[in-house]
Amino acid sequence: MTHRSNITPPSMDIVVPCYNEKEAFPHCLEVLGSVLCNLMSAKKVSPQSKIIFVDDGSKDNTWLQIKEACSKNGFVSGVKLSRNRGHQNALIAGLSESKSDVVISIDADLQDDVHCIESMLEEYNKGSDIVYGVRNDRSTDSVFKRTTAKMFYSLMENMGVNQVSNHADYRLMSRNAVDCLLNFKEQxxxxxxxxPLLGFTSSKVYYSRDERVAGESKYPIKKMISLAVEGITSLTITPLRMISALGFITCIISIITAIYAIIEKINGSTVEGWTSVMISIIFFGGVQLLCLGVIGEYVGKIYIETKGRPRFFVEEKQGGNDEVK
Structure with a gap:
């Protein structure tokens, strides 16, 4: 790991995706603005550093608040997407807008500990191109949330998805790492x-997550399941291999069952009835539909990818590259 020079502080952008965050935005702006100004005062980041808020098609007045913040603060920029495109695409839009040496992504609810930003910068100066913010305490979550989160990361790991457990999208990335990430063009x-597939030198900083200051969580159980399906089908073909294994096992069971039925028929001990037949039909019908659903998910992704449509459209931008005096 090569240490970076501390003579010239790096420029830093904090990318914040926002969706219906009218309650949380004032607190988010105040806290992140304070963190950024303190880092600039300590000469740990350059005066060109800024916060980039990305409005992901909010239905409330989030964008109006972003515009107002841009007009009052030279270190704030805003990007408005033409419609809601999802958290991941909003994050990509913010990363695409950034031109700084270092980019930190964080959610607008600020449940992630903003004081870790300084620790992330220290890891960057030590040579890390990627620094993950990892939760080491979920005591603020409900039992249901902790259980489902544990199931989520376990499922992703078992499906072959290489990701950092208890890490969401709170991370630092160097300019080189961001440019490489933006080379991925899939929808x-x-x-x-x-x-993690980028392969650059990485490290972790640990923190305890706070409760949400205002607004509602944008990741209820329905979206968590959707996110899991998205991640699994986008990064691994393990489900398809599981289907193949299931088909092979089913064939073996069928052969054994057929041999048993023939032997019983010869011995004359078979009993006429439709219950076993109906159970077999329903079971194998359900297995077939499940397999077709998984295959269909992959085929649908192929269909979407072949279109080559843009991931998002930027409707409006606010703010400039003013230095903070």
Missing amino acids: NMYIRGIV
Whole structure:
């Protein structure tokens, strides 16, 4: 690991995807603005550093608040997407807008510990191109949330998705790492799984997550399941291999069952009835539909990817590259 020079502080952008965050935005702006100004005062980042808020097609007045913040603060920039494209695409839009040496992504609810930003910069200066923010305490979560989160990471690991456990999208990336990430052009981006594939030197900082200050969580159980499906089908073909294994096992069972039925028929001990037949039909019908659903998910992704459509459209931008005096 090569240490970076501390003579010239790096420029840093903090990318914050926002969706219906009118309650949380004022607190988010105040806290991140304070962190950024303190880092600049300590000469740990350059005066060109800024916060980039990405409005992901919010239905409330989030964008109006972003515009107002841009007009009052030279270190704030805003990007408005033409419609809601999802958290991952909003994050990519913010990363695409950034031109700084270092980019940190964080959610607008600020449940992630912002004080880790300084620790991330220290790891960057030590030579890390990627620094993951990892939760080491889930005591603020409900039992249901902790259980489902554990199941989520376990499922992703078992399906062959290479990601950091208890890490969401709170991370630092160097300019080189961001440029390489933006070379991935697929529609179905699961950034948590793609970043480890970049292969750059990485490290971790640990923190305890706080409760949400305002607003509602944008990741209820339905979206968590959707995110898991997205990540699995975007990064691994393990489900298809499981289907093949299931088909092979089913064939073996069928052969054994057929041999048993023939032997019983010869011995004359078979009993007429439809229950076993109906159970077999329903079972194998369900297995076939499940397999077709998984295959269909992959085929659908191929269909979407072949279109080559843009991931998002930027409707409006606010803010410039003013230095903070």
